[in-house]
Amino acid sequence: MPAKNLKNEKLSSSALRRQREREHRYQTILAAAEKLFATEGYHKSSMEQIADASEVSVGMVYFYFKNKEDLIIQLMDEMGYALRSTLGTAFKKYGANMEGFKQAGYAFFEDFCVNYPEKCAIIFRESVGKSPGMEQHRKALFEKCTGDVRKALTAVCENQGVTFKGKYSAEVIAVSIMGIYERVAYQYLFWQDASHDIKLIGRDAVDFIIGGVNNLFNDSSCT
Amino acid sequence: MPAKNLKNEKLSSSALRRQREREHRYQTILAAAEKLFATEGYHKSSMEQIADASEVSVGMVYFYFKNKEDLIIQLMDEMGYALRSTLGTAFKKYGANMEGFKQAGYAFFEDFCVNYPEKCAIIFRESVGKSPGMEQHRKALFEKCTGDVRKALTAVCENQGVTFKGKYSAEVIAVSIMGIYERVAYQYLFWQDASHDIKLIGRDAVDFIIGGVNNLFNDSSCT
Amino acid sequence: MPAKNLKNEKLSSSALRRQREREHRYQTILAAAEKLFATEGYHKSSMEQIADASEVSVGMVYFYFKNKEDLIIQLMDEMGYALRSTLGTAFKKYGANMEGFKQAGYAFFEDFCVNYPEKCAIIFRESVGKSPGMEQHRKALFEKCTGDVRKALTAVCENQGVTFKGKYSAEVIAVSIMGIYERVAYQYLFWQDASHDIKLIGRDAVDFIIGGVNNLFNDSSCT
Amino acid sequence: MPAKNLKNEKLSSSALRRQREREHRYQTILAAAEKLFATEGYHKSSMEQIADASEVSVGMVYFYFKNKEDLIIQLMDEMGYALRSTLGTAFKKYGANMEGFKQAGYAFFEDFCVNYPEKCAIIFRESVGKSPGMEQHRKALFEKCTGDVRKALTAVCENQGVTFKGKYSAEVIAVSIMGIYERVAYQYLFWQDASHDIKLIGRDAVDFIIGGVNNLFNDSSCT
DNA sequence: TATGAATGAGAGTTCATTCAT
DNA sequence: TATGAATGAACTCTCATTCAT
Numbered sequence: 001m002p003a004k005n006l007k008n009e010k011l012s013s014s015a016l017r018r019q020r021e022r023e024h025r026y027q028t029i030l031a032a033a034e035k036l037f038a039t040e041g042y043h044k045s046s047m048e049q050i051a052d053a054s055e056v057s058v059g060m061v062y063f064y065f066k067n068k069e070d071l072i073i074q075l076m077d078e079m080g081y082a083l084r085s086t087l088g089t090a091f092k093k094y095g096a097n098m099e100g101f102k103q104a105g106y107a108f109f110e111d112f113c114v115n116y117p118e119k120c121a122i123i124f125r126e127s128v129g130k131s132p133g134m135e136q137h138r139k140a141l142f143e144k145c146t147g148d149v150r151k152a153l154t155a156v157c158e159n160q161g162v163t164f165k166g167k168y169s170a171e172v173i174a175v176s177i178m179g180i181y182e183r184v185a186y187q188y189l190f191w192q193d194a195s196h197d198i199k200l201i202g203r204d205a206v207d208f209i210i211g212g213v214n215n216l217f218n219d220s221s222c223t
Numbered sequence: 224m225p226a227k228n229l230k231n232e233k234l235s236s237s238a239l240r241r242q243r244e245r246e247h248r249y250q251t252i253l254a255a256a257e258k259l260f261a262t263e264g265y266h267k268s269s270m271e272q273i274a275d276a277s278e279v280s281v282g283m284v285y286f287y288f289k290n291k292e293d294l295i296i297q298l299m300d301e302m303g304y305a306l307r308s309t310l311g312t313a314f315k316k317y318g319a320n321m322e323g324f325k326q327a328g329y330a331f332f333e334d335f336c337v338n339y340p341e342k343c344a345i346i347f348r349e350s351v352g353k354s355p356g357m358e359q360h361r362k363a364l365f366e367k368c369t370g371d372v373r374k375a376l377t378a379v380c381e382n383q384g385v386t387f388k389g390k391y392s393a394e395v396i397a398v399s400i401m402g403i404y405e406r407v408a409y410q411y412l413f414w415q416d417a418s419h420d421i422k423l424i425g426r427d428a429v430d431f432i433i434g435g436v437n438n439l440f441n442d443s444s445c446t
Numbered sequence: 447m448p449a450k451n452l453k454n455e456k457l458s459s460s461a462l463r464r465q466r467e468r469e470h471r472y473q474t475i476l477a478a479a480e481k482l483f484a485t486e487g488y489h490k491s492s493m494e495q496i497a498d499a500s501e502v503s504v505g506m507v508y509f510y511f512k513n514k515e516d517l518i519i520q521l522m523d524e525m526g527y528a529l530r531s532t533l534g535t536a537f538k539k540y541g542a543n544m545e546g547f548k549q550a551g552y553a554f555f556e557d558f559c560v561n562y563p564e565k566c567a568i569i570f571r572e573s574v575g576k577s578p579g580m581e582q583h584r585k586a587l588f589e590k591c592t593g594d595v596r597k598a599l600t601a602v603c604e605n606q607g608v609t610f611k612g613k614y615s616a617e618v619i620a621v622s623i624m625g626i627y628e629r630v631a632y633q634y635l636f637w638q639d640a641s642h643d644i645k646l647i648g649r650d651a652v653d654f655i656i657g658g659v660n661n662l663f664n665d666s667s668c669t
Numbered sequence: 670m671p672a673k674n675l676k677n678e679k680l681s682s683s684a685l686r687r688q689r690e691r692e693h694r695y696q697t698i699l700a701a702a703e704k705l706f707a708t709e710g711y712h713k714s715s716m717e718q719i720a721d722a723s724e725v726s727v728g729m730v731y732f733y734f735k736n737k738e739d740l741i742i743q744l745m746d747e748m749g750y751a752l753r754s755t756l757g758t759a760f761k762k763y764g765a766n767m768e769g770f771k772q773a774g775y776a777f778f779e780d781f782c783v784n785y786p787e788k789c790a791i792i793f794r795e796s797v798g799k800s801p802g803m804e805q806h807r808k809a810l811f812e813k814c815t816g817d818v819r820k821a822l823t824a825v826c827e828n829q830g831v832t833f834k835g836k837y838s839a840e841v842i843a844v845s846i847m848g849i850y851e852r853v854a855y856q857y858l859f860w861q862d863a864s865h866d867i868k869l870i871g872r873d874a875v876d877f878i879i880g881g882v883n884n885l886f887n888d889s890s891c892t
Numbered sequence: 893t894a895t896g897a898a899t900g901a902g903a904g905t906t907c908a909t910t911c912a913t
Numbered sequence: 914t915a916t917g918a919a920t921g922a923a924c925t926c927t928c929a930t931t932c933a934t
Contacts (some may be wrong), residue, residue, distance in 0.1 A: 018893095041352060043266065046928060048896095057895045059932085068929065088323040128351035129264060138412045146410075165430070168420065172427035175410045183402025184395065187369075191362045197391065204395035204439065207388070211438020212431035237913075245918085270904060285905070336925045454872065464914095487798060489712065492907060492915095503916045504909085514908065574797035575710060585860045592856075611876070614866065618873035621856045622849040629848025630841065633815075637808045650841035653834070654881035657805020662873065681934075691897085714927065724900050731926065 029054040034073045038118035042126045073137050076127055078140040079119040086112045096155035102206050109202025113167035113185050124182050162217045169216045170188050177209055249287050252277040256294045262343035296360050299350055302342040303364040309335045318380035325429050334423025336408050347405050372397035385440040392439045400432055472510050479517045484564035488572045514544040519583050522573055525565040526587040533560045542601035548652050555648025559631050570628050584630045595620035608663045623655055695733050698723040702740045742806050745796055749810040755781045764841040765824035766827035771875050778871025782854050793851050818843035831886045838885045846878055
């Protein structure tokens with residue numbers, strides 16, 4: 001890219017424009033796919049529908065994405081990034097302690113779920129059990145998230161001078177927390193529409209998590 | 224029926240045999256579908272494959288089941304029944320207290336997951352986001368389960384003379400518990416193969432749950 | 447049949463009963479098929495539906511009828527008989543003259559169409575273009591009818607001392623009359639529901655026919 | 670379109686060529702379907718056969734036509750247009766009088782039937798009683814035709830200063846005429862092969878019609 | 893880059909007919 | 914006679930992917 005710029009200033013600007021356009025196209029297609037997958041379902045959305053919705057030809061979709069699976073995988077990556085940012089930012093703001101933990105939970109329900117319901121649908125519903133490749137990717141994504149949570153837990157532990165009871169404890173907690181996030185979101189976003197009470201629900205869920213975490217510390221000194 | 228029996232013993236027995244054979248065929252097809260769905264995935268398993276695996280013709284599959292969706296729905300119902308039995312039996316054995324809760328959790332991980340990994344795959348993976356009809360069925364199934372858990376929680380509350388903090392608390396706890404069951408099973412059954420340590424993992428998960436529940440009682444007097 | 451009777455009087459009576467039952471079954475199945483074909487259409491009605499509607503097993507339907515096509519062919523034959531009776535009886539009652547012709551036409555619209563709308567549906571709609579065998583049968587049926595009409599026309603001619611203009615005339619008239627019967631019935635029975643005005647409509651159609659017939663006599667001396 | 674032409678002559682021409690090719694494919698498929706439906710029957714002709722006969726893939730047939738029913742419906746529309754043109758042109762050539770009527774009849778038998786026997790087969794045989802949707806379409810088509818005939822009749826009436834006897838008369842005549850066309854064509858095209866004498870047959874049929882029409886005028890002074 | 897017509901394998905489903913009981 | 918479970922070929926339709934232009 002920089003090489004091209006050096007050669008020719010004029011070409012560079014048009015190249016830049018093209019680059020911008022390309023990026024824009026890419027995002028447009030991805031957004032159309034996200035919406036369709038979330039509302040119609042992965043299998044019910046055809047590549048033609050995605051092309052139509054993004055106002056490009058079918059061929060263009062294949063120019064930007066290897067295949068249909070690639071589309072949802074990119075979506076998952078984007079979504080994983082967004083989720084980890086949301087949680088990480090909230091956690092770090094309050095330091096590595098139980099308060100940070102709480103805030104991360106609140107952020108999940110009150111920010112992430114509310115602002116990106118489609119992304120939730122992709123990761124919690126549309127990418128489940130579709131193909132080995134997707135399952136692999138989903139696994140990797142969840143492992144990153146549980147890894148984050150686990151690291152956070154460890155940090156809190158060190159700060160508070162406590163340890164976990166068993167060798168699996170930290171990981172199991174992390175996995176459990178993700179499970180709570182997932183199912184509570186699924187229940188109240190997709191099945192009931194309790195968007196209005198999501199704050200209340202989130203608080204309860206987070207309290208539950210805090211209690212659960214404390215219970216697996218060797219020394220149960222609550223927050 | 225009794226009339227028929229009186230008239231002709233032999234006819235009755237042949238009718239009975241047919242009935243048995245029919246039941247047997249039904250179960251054979253269902254078992255074949257369960258295995259295929261769990262190993263190959265719902266969409267990848269064709270009706271022909273299911274017919275082949277159950278050693279009947281395609282037409283016979285349609286004789287016993289309305290369509291492909293009906294197959295997985297029957298599977299879900301069966302599985303829902305098995306799950307609720309497992310949890311309910313364990314809970315009732317120890318009375319409506321936290322110990323009953325623990326035992327139900329242990330039963331899930333140590334009995335249900337271990338004995339019916341295919342059923343877990345159906346309910347936690349293969350039936351997710353497949354069609355509106357299936358989603359409806361899945362919702363109903365989960366609602367029954369969370370309803371059970373909720374009732375159990377309420378019973379424990381009354382026994383211990385405590386109440387829950389908020390109006391959603393009981394439901395959110397129930398949903399969270401199901402979320403933990405689901406994700407922990409998914410993680411350690413489908414993604415890692417930690418069958419050997421499932422007991423240890425289950426103990427941690429249940430401890431987490433117990434802590435979480437206690438934390439949502441108005442009076443946090445732990446077990 | 448008589449042979450059986452001679453052998454054993456008692457067996458004969460039971461044989462007779464069986465004969466009656468058989469005839470009854472046959473008619474029951476035929477009636478069920480007629481109704482289903484007329485309301486649901488030939489292809490949409492399955493042998494199972496027919497069996498259900500006649501309260502016998504599928505096997506029994508095949509015992510009485512060679513196959514599905516045989517069912518509709520029997521229906522066509524029955525219907526052909528009924529139609530020819532209706533027309534023939536009306537014609538003969540008034541002698542071989544134009545009045546007889548008129549009455550036959552009235553009988554078609556006011557008796558046949560009104561009393562056997564299902565039979566009309568079979569012969570004018572459900573048996574059209576289904577298979578070579580059925581087409582052959584339909585052709586034979588129509589030929590009998592046009593033959594009847596032709597004979598009637600010839601008789602009238604002789605009575606009135608007139609002849610037809612061309613060599614085809616008599617046949618073309620007969621075919622035309624059948625065409626009018628068919629399409630007028632189709633239009634006002636299946637497409638519009640003008641059952642209430644069928645008498646009026648029939649009168650017009652018959653007047654049209656009379657005029658047409660007269661116009662093909664060499665000497666146009668009207669009735 | 671003009672904008673595109675100005676920019677690039679070549680692009681325009683290639684776009685035009687594509688347009689032409691598309692139209693050509695469409696017509697090729699339609700023609701193949703017409704032939705197959707007419708010779709083999711609608712139900713006996715599979716989409717694969719149609720695709721093979723038009724030398725395209727099955728997918729292409731579905732690209733140009735919504736489904737199998739759509740194919741025959743397009744065929745019916747085309748055919749309806751052709752029929753009405755034939756009749757209308759002949760009628761108008763001779764003015765709104767009985768001569769025009771005669772000529773329209775001759776045109777049906779001598780032009781339409783002779784030149785488009787497949788189209789006759791579609792409309793008079795293959796589209797009968799196939800499905801509710803098709804029946805609806807057939808009804809609409811026939812209603813247009815009878816409507817045309819009725820209008821013609823009314824015009825002739827006004828020109829000759831006569832009226833019809835009853836309120837239904839005009840419509841019944843129109844329907845009867847269509848019935849004669851239909852059945853005479855069916856009889857001598859599909860059942861007998863009397864193509865050679867079609868002129869003679871047509872003359873008789875038309876004479877019959879003329880006589881019938883006259884007979885429903887209030888004052889029967891006509892040719 | 894960009895198009896969109898073309899492919900064709902593969903899916904789910906139906907149903908006339910048979911035959912062991 | 915009577916049953917109705919069993920067969921399996923045949924059908925319509927979908928859609929991810931490719932490629933000539």
